Amino acid sequence: MHLHDVWFVLIAVLWIGYFFLEGFDFGIGILTKPLARDTAERRVLINTIGPVWDGNEVWLLTAGGATFAAFPDWYATLFSGFYLPLLVILVCLIVRGVAFEYRAKRPEPRWQRNWEEAIFWTSLLPAFLWGVAFANIVHGVAIDGHKNYVGTVWDLLNPYALLGGLVTLSLFTFHGAVFAALKTVGEIRVRARAAALQLGLATAALALVFLGWTQADSGNGRSLVALVVAVAALAGALVANQLGREGWAFVLSGATVVAAVAMLFLSLFPDVMPSTLSGTWSLTVSNAASSAYTLKLMTVVAAVFTPLVLLYQGWTYWVFRKRIGVQHIPGHDPAGVPAQV
Template sequence: MTLQVFWFLLVAVLFIGYFALEGFDYGVGMLMPIIGRKSEVKRRVVLNTIGPVWDGNEVWLLTAGGAMFAAFPEWYASLFSGFYLALLLILVGLITRACAIEWRSKINDDRWRRWCDIGIGLGSWIPALAWGLAFANIVRGVRLNEKRQIEGTLFDLLNPYALLGGLTTLLLFLLHGAVFLSLKTANEVRDDAQRIVRALFVPTAAVVAVFGIWTQLSYGKGWTWIPLLLAVVGLVVAGFAATRGRDGWAFTGTAVTVVSATALLFGVLFPNVLPSTIDAAYSLTVDGRDGTVSASSTHYTLTVMSWVAVIMVPFVLLYQGWTYWVFRQRLTMEQIPDPIGLLMEKARD
């Protein structure tokens, strides 16, 4: 295995981790106004399920972007210039959501909280859709010319395959978030989450199956049937477990589906990192094979980066795993303190 292939796999693993973890954050954010539409206490329970982990989950994206920039600068430059508006929408959504989550509890005012809830919702719906659009277009290929610049506009990215990809990530993250809520909450909130899981399962399974088969038949290789089948098995397990109240197994099933679907996209993409629909010779690949353009950094750069990754990544994984272990208990409405009572207590102090 060359260092270029190693770093392609590492970038894939980082995005897999990001979608598996941040995917349920998006789902929770999208479901928050639905489950808690008539109850502030319910909304706070929903938000508190991701409170200790959402910012740590975003680190996977920062690391994936940094790894892409350092290991494959040509990929990073062409992708971020050609997908500028789409990625800007994602960035604005993430910033809006982060500010809304952090500031929501700073002012005890219903109007203030409603605006923050809108920010959390938009910051979840937009990236959940846009990530699918972006990755579907990467797999499909773009109009990449000999100068490694992407021709076209944002509307060129709104093709049928990419739109189906966006709908796939949107529904899959919604289902993943609903299953996560049923795992992390109890009583009324859990009951609401389980009803949403039952309502979402069939349409999500249908869309994921259609997109996966389209991807495999159009761009896949022989071995990429494996992640596609694993994604289907994960959904079947999730649906079967959810109907029997086995929340842990249901969450494992949706997580396997997210991981396998992302692995499918990277699997059908390799050895390309950005295919060109103008001329295959203009495509960016991991190592410049078959007369294509190499997107990678120098051997020395990849070597130094590899040592840093081998040393630091295990510590990051251990810390994040410890965080999830500490905050593993279910949340209930009875555990949510009265904000008015807290303000009066602070005033007395």
Template sequence: MDLQLVWFLLIAVLWTGYLVLEGFDFGVGMLIPVLARDDRERRQIINTIGPVWDGNEVWLLVAGGATFAAFPEWYATLFSGFYLPLLLILLALIVRGVAFEYRSKVDSPTWRRRWDACLVVGSAVPALLWGVAFSNIVAGVPLDAQHQFTGNLLTLLNPYALLGGLTTLGLFLLHGALFLQLRTLGPVRRRARALAQRLSVPVLVVAAVWALWTQLAHGTAWTWAAVAVAAVALVGVVVAVPRRREGLAFAATCAVIVSAVVLIFGSLFPDVMPSSTDPAFSLTIRNASSTPYTLGVMTWVAVALVPLVLAYQAWSLWVFRHRLSAEHIPVPLLPAPRSGESSSHGQQSRTRH
């Protein structure tokens, strides 16, 4: 039971790291067409997350791998019942990753615009669907005695889950706008500040409704603390943004995301996937876990490797902490003239001058 609890908490920590770090990546990706006015500014925005986005996604891989190894029954039921939403998330992440690499391969405005659209869609789809998925997990889904999902896609698209999706979508947009304030200079930074100011109140309202709904319907006595911390942090964002305290505002959105994960996993415990059909059919940390031997081996591996991962993540964020301006983005070089055209081009240039 002790190791089962340890791995339940560790998976919660892994999801916290993923949502905090990848949350601003998603926000930045969705804001490219909103905050950029030309290709140079789009490249400025993309370069703020270019060195770190793939490292941030490692948290998702580790969270999925830890769930598979520590709670295989949970993993099997989750990925079979939520197959279509998780497949859409996976495809969106693939398209997004390819877009980062391919948008600069061809010097064509049309080519870049299409890959920028892929970045927007590849960021918006996971930002929305992660909220839908976690809300359904907290609320419970129809499971039979064999822990098989018996619902369908419409079962997952219920009002509470859709509100959860809007909450993560709005929160990540705000998180990304605040991140851009910390990492950019010039017009992009000013637009990001103005957008964060417009987003802060609507995000506060939507997130507050979802948090209260979660707490009143599924929470426990001690998860009120997570709700209180989230409320204070959201109010802090609303107050800090107009005063240009972007560092404080960004820390507050991080606190909101951490509090949301605490509320989700705190409301679940000791379940990992409640059954709305019959509580007796729910998956718990006891009936969904691996053997004690497996959990023991995994614990020693985690003790050895997790500090290294955390150290590398902190180092990479520190190295790429400096602000970027459009002037830092080099102007693309003109293509060299083809053979036989250099003399005539030079003559035309001298004639014009």
């Protein structure tokens, strides 16, 4: 196996890790509107991801940086051709981070409602647009012989890509509902489990069509295995959710995300961006890669720092592992007893 193949796998792992972690982040943000009934419950949902959401976004920065260093032609074509949707995602992530930090800076209800509205929309839009972007990457776009994207932004909004966006939106919201049930207590936990069932069924219907389409269009034996794993994991997550085994439900909903994203990369390889104009103009792991020396240097750096990052992030989740509820919100007194901080 060549180093460019290794780095394709590593970049795939980074994106899988990002969607696994940021997926339930987005889901929680989306659920602050339909699941929470009052300000205290919205704050509970936000607090479930409060200590970890910014760490989860490190995976995106690392995936983007690794793509730039390991496959500069892929990075250039992707970020120039998909400029507008990626800009929308970037603006959403910036506003979302500001909303998390600024929401509690002032006590006025209108101030907090406006930031909560921002959290909802800046979670929903990236959850949808990431699916649109990756569906286009796998399906192929108009790339010419100079490795330039020559289509329009409207070409990216084709039926396959829009279906991919709906799949990621529903899957991440389902993943978030399962995480909410795992991390909360009280009525909101019960409602999260009920929402997870409905969202899981909707996700199953959409994902079966999208993944089946992907397999028929560009799949292979490896991607078929990933498809089967994704379907089995989603079914297992629904069963575990109904049985009240929230830990297993979260593991299996996460496995669904992992398998679904892995299927996209397995369908893509050895291309990194197929061209719909000519197969000879497609970007591949070989013709889009950096020099061997660059890849060797990157491998050494990754081998040193990746375990440190994983250990730190794992420690963060362990420290903030306990469930929370409205009784833990300062100033909220649902049972007539002093609120616990």
